[in-house]
Amino acid sequence: MSNDKLNKTYFIATYGCQMNEEDSEKLSGMLKRFGYTRTEERDTADIIIFNTCCVRENAENKVFGNLGAIKKLKEKNPNLIIAICGCMMQQIGMADKVLKTFPFVDIIFGTHNAYKFPEYLTRVQTEGVQIKEILDKETEIVEGIPIDRESSVKAFVTIMYGCNNFCTYCIVPYVRGRERSRKSEDIINEIKDLVSKGYKEITILGQNVNSYGKGLEEDINFAKLLRKINEVEGLERLRFMTSHPKDLTEEVIYAIRDCDKICEQIHLPVQSGSDRLLKVMNRHYDRERYLYLIDLIKKEIPDVTITTDIIVGFPGETEEDFQDTLDLVDKVKYDSAFMFIYSRRNNTPADKMENQIPDDIKHERFNRLVDLVNKNIAISNKNYEGTVQEVLVEGVSKNDESKLSGRTRNGKLVNFEGSMDSIGKLVNVEINRAQPFSLVGKQID
Numbered sequence: 001m002s003n004d005k006l007n008k009t010y011f012i013a014t015y016g017c018q019m020n021e022e023d024s025e026k027l028s029g030m031l032k033r034f035g036y037t038r039t040e041e042r043d044t045a046d047i048i049i050f051n052t053c054c055v056r057e058n059a060e061n062k063v064f065g066n067l068g069a070i071k072k073l074k075e076k077n078p079n080l081i082i083a084i085c086g087c088m089m090q091q092i093g094m095a096d097k098v099l100k101t102f103p104f105v106d107i108i109f110g111t112h113n114a115y116k117f118p119e120y121l122t123r124v125q126t127e128g129v130q131i132k133e134i135l136d137k138e139t140e141i142v143e144g145i146p147i148d149r150e151s152s153v154k155a156f157v158t159i160m161y162g163c164n165n166f167c168t169y170c171i172v173p174y175v176r177g178r179e180r181s182r183k184s185e186d187i188i189n190e191i192k193d194l195v196s197k198g199y200k201e202i203t204i205l206g207q208n209v210n211s212y213g214k215g216l217e218e219d220i221n222f223a224k225l226l227r228k229i230n231e232v233e234g235l236e237r238l239r240f241m242t243s244h245p246k247d248l249t250e251e252v253i254y255a256i257r258d259c260d261k262i263c264e265q266i267h268l269p270v271q272s273g274s275d276r277l278l279k280v281m282n283r284h285y286d287r288e289r290y291l292y293l294i295d296l297i298k299k300e301i302p303d304v305t306i307t308t309d310i311i312v313g314f315p316g317e318t319e320e321d322f323q324d325t326l327d328l329v330d331k332v333k334y335d336s337a338f339m340f341i342y343s344r345r346n347n348t349p350a351d352k353m354e355n356q357i358p359d360d361i362k363h364e365r366f367n368r369l370v371d372l373v374n375k376n377i378a379i380s381n382k383n384y385e386g387t388v389q390e391v392l393v394e395g396v397s398k399n400d401e402s403k404l405s406g407r408t409r410n411g412k413l414v415n416f417e418g419s420m421d422s423i424g425k426l427v428n429v430e431i432n433r434a435q436p437f438s439l440v441g442k443q444i445d
């Protein structure tokens with residue numbers, strides 16, 4: 001490690017999902033190991049990294065906007081290194097498009113070769129070259145990359161990469177490659193290490209965690225992995241995402257019910273309540289199967305919260321299809337929902353469908369859906385008033401520095417009066433008031 005590197009700083013802008021967050025934590029971990037310091041001040045950083053997302057068009061537009069804005073930084077400081085990586089770069093032709101519009105970018109790489117970032121950086125610094133390297137196929141899983149985690153209380157651990165599902169609207173399988181699972185031993189060792197460093201809560205991640213284990217030599221599946229992780233001593237809470245309804249088994253639901261560390265929360269993206277659209281989306285379940293799973297989850301797991309993803313305005317969506325979505329949403333009564341306006345993605349089957357929905361109809365339906373979801377969340381939150389909840393204290397509240405903030409086991413956000421030395425601990429909080437998206441209370445012990 002040379003001394004001149006020690007004072008150098010880097011700034012990372014991360015777009016998109018938790019997978020990208022975790023990739024950024026790895027980029028940060030590698031840079032720290034090389035002696036760089038992280039900064040939140042983009043305009044004075046020595047290295048600026050954009051870790052991009054392409055799941056919807058607005059995520060891409062944000063990156064283009066920000067790249068335009070940093071052009072002047074590079075003009076002022078020619079030593080500034082600008083790197084772009086992540087899903088957006090993995091799309092065919094995108095890296096060239098970016099280089100044509102923003103020729104001052106130094107390094108471009110994709111989702112399969114992020115572990116090579118230190119090598120690219122060294123080459124740019126020593127040889128003064130511009131690097132563009134996108135691998136079109138996934139590589140073997142690379143273990144042991146240092147991770148610089150955002151929180152010291154809760155951590156994300158990826159258990160599998162990629163997706164094989166090819167939902168017709170989605171670009172992820174094209175930019176993240178096929179499903180590959182990590183060996184359970186590597187996952188357990190990482191979690192044990194985190195617990196020994198004081199982490200209390202782990203969220204295990206994958207595009208479709210329910211198909212974990214396929215292709216591994218060991219005798220394992222997702223339910224068995226959950227039970228194994230539950231045995232890690234010192235771990236307090238275990239969460240997971242994302243579950244695909246077509247692969248969620250009863251065995252997994254029973255594992256959640258039986259294991260004391262698995263939190264009572266399940267994210268189960270439905271995407272649409274219309275059987276006709278679910279078929280065209282290539283989802284491989286219908287509303288009956290989905291609602292069966294919801295009933296079983298609610299029956300087996302007391303106090304469970306259910307969250308989801310929903311797309312509005314998929315090609316060909318009629319008012320009747322949309323009513324089916326509203327009807328399903330009202331039956332399930334989600335505790336939170338990520339709602340998206342359908343966004344056309346290059347080279348996906350849905351992009352080629354002729355019956356695209358006009359923007360004004362998409363927006364009008366979106367607003368109706370948001371109203372219904374929010375109404376149900378408010379009703380659900382009201383039920384917590386007067387109860388005592390176990391909260392893992394994550395830190396000081398974002399909106400009010402005199403308060404603490406954390407989540408209940410089932411994922412409800414709680415802002416509360418409490419003692420500052422509780423950060424990182426599990427405490428009991430009496431809930432006095434429900435707000436639209438959070439609960440307010442007071443620590444009792």
Ligand code: 5AD
Binds near residue numbers: 055
């Ligand atoms: N348009 C809108 N939303 C999308 N999603 C994925 N692809 C698209 C798209 N083309 C949503 C899905 C998925 C979530 C991560 O993003 O709801 O579950």
Ligand code: SF4
Binds near residue numbers: 171
């Ligand atoms: Fe995309 Fe479907 Fe895979 Fe989820 S399961 S990442 S929505 S293709």
